[in-house]
Structure formats: structure tokens, C-alpha cells
Amino acid sequence: MTQSSSAPALPVTGLFTHKTYTMRRATVFAGLAWLTVTTACTGAGGWYILSKDDLAARLITRETTRQYAYEDRITALRADIDRLASRALLDQDGVEARVDELATRQAEVESRQALVTALADTLQTGGITSSIKAPLRPRILKPEEPIRASGITSFAPIMPAKPMPAPDTPPLRGAETGKADTNKADANKAASWLSGADESEPQPPAQRVTAALTRLNRAITTTAGAQLAALKDMDESLADSQKRMRGALAEIGIDTDKMNPVGPVAGGTGGPFVPFKVDPSKGPFEATLDALQPRIAAVFRLRGLTEQLPLARPMAGDADFTSNYGYRVDPFTRGPAMHTGVDFRAEAGSPIRATAPGKVIVAEYNGGYGNMVEIEHSNGVSTRYAHMSAILASVGQVVTTGTVIGRVGTTGRSTGPHLHYETRINEEPMDPTRFLRAGAKLAGRASL
Secondary structure (H helix, E strand, O other): OOOOOOOOOOOHHHHHHHHHHHHHHHHHHHHHHHHHHHHHHHHHHHHHHHHHHHHHHHHHHHHHHHHHHHHHHHHHHHHHHHHHHHHHHHHHHHHHHHHHHHHHHHHHHHHHHHHHHHHHHHHHHOOOOOOOOOOOOOOOOOOOOOOOHHHHOOOOOOOOOOOOOOOOOOOOHHHHHHHHHHHHHHHHHHHHHHHOOOOOOOOOHHHHHHHHHHHHHHHHHHHHHHHHHHHHHHHHHHHHHHHHHHHHHHOOOOOHHHOOOOOOOOOOOOOOOOOOOOOHHHOHHHHHHHHHHHHHHHHHHHHHHHHHOOOOOOOOOOOOEEEOOEEEEOOOOOOEEEEOOEEEEOOOOOEEEOOOOEEEEEEEEOHHHOEEEEEEOOOOEEEEEEEEEEEOOOOOOEEOOOOEEEEEEOOOOOOOOEEEEEEEEOOEEEOHHHHHHHHHHHHOOOOO
16 A cells, blocks of 8 residues: 655644634734834824924924014113213213314404504504514314214114014024125224224214314314414514614713603604503413513614604705814814714705704804704704705794704805704703614614
8 A cells, every 4th residue: 555645634623723723813913013013103193293392392482582683682772872972972962162262262363463463564564664464363163063062973874763573584594694794894884984084985964074174173273372472573573673672872971861852753643541451470472471571672672762863854865075073173263163964065055954843942143153953852852054045944833853844054163065063962062973873783783
């Protein structure tokens, strides 16, 4: 009997059991698969929920950070506005103070200018010096164009009363960075502008006003310096005039300190005497002016003396002396004699002129003098003009320097046409050439 190689056949019960097991196993595997899928979905959902909450938290945190940064920026902008407003007020107060100071200095300069001009005009009118020129008054502050502090209060940029709200959509990180760089560049540019470093940009109002006030201050300072220089020039010119007049009067040999230069000034002037007071401790201008006043008085006194003394020539041109003052041989007796004057050679009929202002006290024939005119000047000084061919003045007549009082002749004790000229002090004869030399020195001519 042949043996079969196939497996033995299972009984029906066993076959059912095997199928059942297989089905259960498949069911288990399906359940496990479903459970796995369900678990995965549940995990994915949980992960999604958790990730969504974290993203929301991060978004909220970022927005909160931005809000804080925005509020800090608003606070900083407000602080900048307050700082700029305070700076504007301080600058306004500073400008107002500078304007007040400049107005005060301008008033002083105006007052000094009037004084310098009056002094220069007085010296020129008095004939003491003609080289002094008062400085011109510059344009400083015009009443119709005042510098007003109210016009320079807007130093800070005009800002809105409330900050603008933040944008609804926050900018991208790159765009936000670029904007920050732009803002920083603008801030640097503004700082450079305020500091004046950027010459290509227009100056802000504060710098323009400061520059204008600086120019005005420089103009006032320059004018004040020119006024002080004018006073110093006057002092030097007066010193030269004083030295020249003292040297000229020293030629005469009289004590000018005892002489009175007065005589009222012609032209209808007068008024009550009010002394002019200067405080030399206030500054160099006042100190120079205080030192200048006594020199002005001394020069005016010397000038008055020179105008009253007979320092001019009695005849025009350079007349020759034919006989000097003092000892000589008398032309008639040929004996020693005292000549009380000087003789000028001249043609008959030549005009004879008064050598100083005064009043005619003699106008007649007087013995050896022939036709003579005598003029009384100030301080006991008198002059005599003799041997005239014609007398052209009358007693009591007031004459000035250069007035024609007669003509050359040969009347009286004379050997030919000439002018006998005498100078006397308190009726005592004095050498006329001393006066003539003094006059020549003052006039800049060569000495006799």
C-alpha cells in the first residue's frame, strides 16, 4: 500500500478553529492599524493645537514688544518736543537780552558820535586843526526794522499735538530695519544742520538771528573803536598845535600865562554855563575824553592869544627891512640913537594893514611920526604905523587883522617912502621882529 505525501487532512472542527483564529488575527491587526491611525490623528491634532497656541503667544509677545517700543518712541518724541520748546524759550530770552544790550550800546554809540562830531566841528571851526574827521555813523538798528524776539520763537519743528497711531499691519523685518536706518540718517542730518556743519543746507532761524546779532555787535564795536581813534587823533593834533603855538609865542619873550585871551566870540553865541562832566572810570573813551578836555582848553587859550597878538605882517609880500629895532646911527644927526621900531622899504602909496584886531586910538599927524595910526589891542599891546601919505582909519574904528588903515609915505622925520612900525606893551616899545617871527612860525613861513 502506497503512503501519501500530503499532510493529513484536518478535521472540520480544526479547520473552523483555524479560520476563526485567522479572522481574529486580521481583526486585531485592523484594530491595531485603526488605533495607530487614530492615535496619529489625535497626536497631530494635539500638536496642531499646541503649535497654534504657541504661535499666537509669540505673535502677541511681538506685538506687545512693538507697542512698548512705540510708546517709548512717543515718550522720547514728547521729551524732544519739550526740550526743543524749552530751548526755544531760552534762546528767545537770550536773544531779547542781546537785543536790549545792543540797543543800550547803540544809544551810547549815538551819544558818543554826536560828541565826537561836535568836537571835530568845534576844532575845525576854531581853526585849530583841519585834519580831524569824525567817523561816519553806521547803520546799526533801524526803528522800522527792529529785531523782535517774537519772530524767533519757532526754533523747534512744528509737531502734531498727538502722536499718530501705529499702522494696522506691522512692517516686515527688513523694511522696519531700513526705515530705522533712514530715521537715523535723517536724525544725523538734522544734527549736522543744527550744528552748522552742512553748509549746503539753509541755516535755521536761530543761527540766522545769531549771525545778524553778531554782525550788529561787530558794527557797534567797530564804530566805538573808530570814535576812540578819532579822539586820539584829536589829542595828537591838539598836542602838535599846542607845541607849535607855545614855541611860536616863546619867540616873543612875554609871559603868556598872565595874558587874557578873551574877547567875546563873534556870531551871536551864549547861554548859561553848564559844566560838562565825564567819568573817566567808565572806559577808555571817557578816559581819553577826560584827558582831552584840558588840552582843548589850553589850545583854545593859546589860539585866542595868537589871534589877539600882532603877529601878521603890516604889508603884503616880503618887504625888506631898512632899519632894525634897537641901537642905530641916526640918519639925520649921524649920532647913536634908539630906534623903537622897524622900517619897511616900500613904494609910496602901498597899502598898510593892521597886524591884529583892535580899536584905533590915534589917527593924526604926530610930530616925527608924521601921519600916524595907533591901534590898541588886548592885554595892553598896541601898534603904531607912521610916515603915512594917507590915513584911512578914524579914531574909535574897530579893525581886524588885515584891515587897510593907510598908505606908505614919507611924512614926518623920514628920508624917503617907507613904513615905520612899532609894537608896544603897556606903552613900552618892544622889538616887532619877535612878533613877526612868531607869526611866521605859526604860518609855516621861514623866520625873519
